[in-house]
Amino acid sequence: MSFKFPFFKNKQNIKDDHFASDNIPNHVAIIMDGNGRWAKKRGLPRIAGHKEGMDVVKKIVRAASKCNVKILTLYAFSTENWKRPKSEVEYLMKLPKEFLHIYLPEMMENNVRIETIGDFDALPDHTRKAVQYAKDQTKGNDGLLLNFALNYGSRFEIMRAVKQLMADIDSSELSMDTVDENTFSEYLYTKGLSDPDLLIRTSGEQRLSNFLLWQVAYSEFWFTDVLWPDFSEEIFKTALQDYQQRKRRYGGI
Ligand code: V07
Numbered sequence: 001m002s003f004k005f006p007f008f009k010n011k012q013n014i015k016d017d018h019f020a021s022d023n024i025p026n027h028v029a030i031i032m033d034g035n036g037r038w039a040k041k042r043g044l045p046r047i048a049g050h051k052e053g054m055d056v057v058k059k060i061v062r063a064a065s066k067c068n069v070k071i072l073t074l075y076a077f078s079t080e081n082w083k084r085p086k087s088e089v090e091y092l093m094k095l096p097k098e099f100l101h102i103y104l105p106e107m108m109e110n111n112v113r114i115e116t117i118g119d120f121d122a123l124p125d126h127t128r129k130a131v132q133y134a135k136d137q138t139k140g141n142d143g144l145l146l147n148f149a150l151n152y153g154s155r156f157e158i159m160r161a162v163k164q165l166m167a168d169i170d171s172s173e174l175s176m177d178t179v180d181e182n183t184f185s186e187y188l189y190t191k192g193l194s195d196p197d198l199l200i201r202t203s204g205e206q207r208l209s210n211f212l213l214w215q216v217a218y219s220e221f222w223f224t225d226v227l228w229p230d231f232s233e234e235i236f237k238t239a240l241q242d243y244q245q246r247k248r249r250y251g252g253i
Contacts, residue, residue: 024068024240025197025220026069026194026197027070027071027194027196027198028196028199028240029073029075029212030072030199030200031208031209032074032076032228034204034227036049037049037203038053038230046088056229058106059232060072060236061110061144064236065144070144072145073196074146074148076095076148076150077092079210094126094127101130104134108141112138112145113138113139113142114137115135115147116131116135116148117152117157118149118157119152122151123150152189153210154211154212158188164187165184184214188214195215195217196212196215197220198221199220199221200224202224203225206223217251218250218251224239
């Protein structure tokens, strides 16, 4: 049973479909964890969990678009994921193409722009080609930016930025005296993007796992025990509503 005191602020278990449109996070980042565990619980191979997880991606893209989120960054494949069994890696590398084969038309209709962060050149040819095609097709869209972290690792990203920045100082393209946090941000994959306002991680783990270390300095974190294949539009909205009620301080008081 549920009832509400009309004079209390609607705090938890909010089921209203139409929630306040103010204070929506501009940029939401998600660690989509728990696909393997979801499959194991059902006696299925891990890849069945990845496949189910792919359909949840589409649902959350729709939800984010609808809620007026501007940037959605999804951790699809980390630099550490190469250590998984070869057959699983090969399957994962086919998912971008499969996803795009099914959903690229809908992405176009909904004005979604697809981008990636990570070491793109080190991806298999077939993966790179499919994703590059989607980036090219959607580059004129100005709705939701759907940003896939593909072969992404934050320490690698930071090391790469340091090396490029030093090379630019070496060649006098840049002066050491003018380098500040903003300069450094321009050397990251996320160049030009605002930092995530909200970071969501599913599946009960409460760690960053080498995701956006620099960029989440002032982000709000939201964790759920729900496994990614069981994640839904409703849970996504609950995370947004929780975010809306938080008071951000950005390191100040
Ligand atoms: C992947 C499904 C979601 C759960 C997490 C792991 C498995 C969508 C993509 C994708 C990537 C780029 C792109 C279009 C779609 C994807 C990988 C894994 C490697 F342009 N889901 N998904 N890529 N999973």
